[in-house]
Amino acid sequence: MxxxxxxxxxxxxxxxxxxxxxxxxxxxxxxxxxxxxxxxxxxxxxxxxxxxxxxxxxxxxxxxxxxxxxxxxxxxxxxxxxxxxxxxxxxxxxxxxxxxxxxxxxxxxxxxxxxxxxxxxxxxxxxxxxxxxxxxxxxxxxxxxxxxxxxxxxxxxxxxDLVTRVEQTxxxxxxxxxxxxDAVALFPRLGALLWRTSVSLRALVRHRRHSDVAVPRPVLDAPRTSFNGPLTSRRIFATCTLPLDEIKEIRRTHDVTINDVVLGVVAGALRRWMGDRGERLSTALVAGVPVGTDPPNGPVRLGGNRVSNLFTTLATDIDDPFERLREISRTTAEAKNVQQTLGPSMLIDWVQFTPPGPFSAALRLYSKSRAAAKHPPPLNVIVSNVRGPGDEVTISGARLSDLFSVGPILEGIGLNVTAWSYGERLNISLLSCPDLLDDLGPLVAELRPALDELHATEKRVAK
CATH class of the missing domain: 3.30.559.10 (Chloramphenicol acetyltransferase-like domain)
Structure with a gap:
């Protein structure tokens, strides 16, 4: 217990x-x-x-x-x-x-x-x-x-060996x-957290003065789209598989990260799909990117969450896929700098003090009143990238031939795109609400062309 x-x-x-x-x-x-x-x-x-x-x-x-x-x-x-x-x-x-x-x-x-x-x-x-x-x-x-x-x-x-011992309630x-x-034991940590937060915020102000890259701000910089609104309980799901070696090749050619390439593919697909629907935006879509905060070479963790979020642009207002990928990479790198300046565990430490009753009641009221329709979205889409098993595995002798994963969608953020690698494949899963986005098929169909678009930019880098 x-x-x-x-x-x-x-x-x-x-x-x-x-x-x-x-x-x-x-x-x-x-x-x-x-x-x-x-x-x-x-x-x-x-x-x-x-x-x-x-x-x-x-x-x-x-x-x-x-x-x-x-x-x-x-x-x-x-x-x-x-x-x-x-x-x-x-x-x-x-x-x-x-x-x-x-x-x-x-x-x-x-x-x-x-x-x-x-x-x-x-x-x-x-x-x-x-x-x-x-x-x-x-x-x-x-x-x-x-x-x-x-x-x-x-x-x-x-x-x-199966453990059958149970604890007494x-x-x-x-x-x-x-x-x-446990509450009394927790509160002495609040003073130290306040001090650490104030030091980190001052460091962030100093950092921003010398940075020429702007990180998008939740709510303030995210445009409203057809898939940003209040949810119902219904969900739709779709998948797409892309070759991991092609993703890695683009990463090497452009000197970016795999996560940057995934964001670039999602950005290209969303841009083409929204254009086909007549949904053209003058400002770039904003993505929330969950990132792990576990220390390098730390112990294996079988439960719980050690995750924070980066906010980055998808640069969907840029026509050229080469320049779009560069802008995504620059902004994501700066978002990581911001997170490091604040401290990777800052969000985790503050959430420890969340009051259960008021927070839960507020979220229920927010959902019930469909308040997400009354203000700009905090961000447009959640995009995750998780490194899965590098080699195919078996369970009780049965071959695990493929593996997909996706996280939840949130009020006002009705699209989650999760990439999970398995062996030599990058399996991409999409989750949405059909009352916001009635068919994921046309969006999924744009992922492969978006990857091909990035491939075409490799020739320009080679020159």
Whole structure:
């Protein structure tokens, strides 16, 4: 039993009936033998000891006196976590993606550990799709990657003994005592955080005086688009796969990062797609880019969140894809400098002091009143890039042939684009709300041409 960190709890507080804060992980598996749900559930139970976050549920503090507790006080009931689906005929990716959108449209049950697995049979090629639905409070992309690694056959060090011991649920009086004790222990840190913040803000002012690169400001610089508005509970999902070696080639040629290239591809696709819809903007789209703040070569982390956000331009107001990529790279580099000046953990440290009751109530009121329609969006799109397994892996002898992932969308920000590498592929997943963006297909179709556009600029660099 342990107190949930503020940054993890924040994802619980943000959740409303229309804003679901779970992430999706979609694994396409080639079974080595006849697949059965009974065998799948048995295999899952045998591996839960290697997946500690999946054994714990969130126990809210009485009267919202503090962040919830993580507690393992009940055995896992697989029937409440694992569900079976049949992909409609003809069993292609389009039918699977539609099913994934349906799965994404409902929140997780807060009374049990915050995850579900949806097993999908009926794919025409004989593969089985497993949709993992994992609340963001449990793990960010880096931790989710470590959880996956922990259950692969390639990880020989993982233990397989099932732990059945459960903790005793504390009484309400004991929960109150623990909540107050932990709150009192936390507050001496506030003075040091205030001082550190003031020092960092002064350093940022000095830095900005000498910088000639402007980082976009949330709300102030983001134009309104058709996909920026209040959400409903419904979700749609789509995927695209691009060759990772082509992404790396563009990175080397232009001396930028892989993340810059991903942003450039997304920018090019959005620009072309919006132009085809007659949606032309005079100012550039603004992207929020989640970035991990784990120290280099730190210990493997199997749960929780160590993530901050960068705000950068997608330079969609620039016609030339070469100049667009350069502007994205320059702005993203400056956004990283800003983050380093403030301190990578600044946001995480402040969120620790989030008051659970008022914050959650405010977000629910915001969603219910559809307030996102009444002001400019904080930003236009969330774009994530996570490095997945470099080599293909197997789980219980079954080949994991592909892997996709996507994070949540937020009120006012109705599009999430997540790139997750696996082997030699960059698998891109898109999530949106059909009441804002009714069909992701035309946007997905522009990703490959946007990559080709960047390829064409390599000749100019070579000259």
């Amino acid at each position: 342990e107190r949930m960190q503020g940054i993890d709890a924040g994802y619980l507080y943000m959740e409303t009936p229309t804003m679901h804060m779970h992430t999706l992980k979609v694994a396409l598996i080639e079974p080595r033998e006849v697949f059965t749900m009974v065998r799948f559930k048995d295999e899952l139970l045998s591996r839960l000891n290697q997946l500690p976050p999946l054994r714990r549920r969130a126990l809210p503090a009485p009267f919202a006196l503090n962040h919830p507790l993580w507690i393992f006080d009940r055995p896992i009931d697989p029937d409440r976590h694992v569900f079976h689906h049949t992909v409609p005929a003809p069993g292609g990716m389009a039918e699977l993606e539609a099913l994934i959108g349906t799965v994404a449209s409902t929140p997780l049950d807060r009374s049990i550990p915050l995850w579900e697995l949806h097993v999908c049979e009926g794919l025409a090629d004989g593969r089985v799709a497993v949709i993992g639905k994992l609340h963001h409070a449990l793990a960010d992309g880096i931790a989710a990657n470590a959880l996956l690694a922990n259950i692969t056959d390639q990880n020989h060090s993982a233990q397989t 504390p009484s309400t009086i004991e929960q109150v005592r623990l909540a107050l004790r």
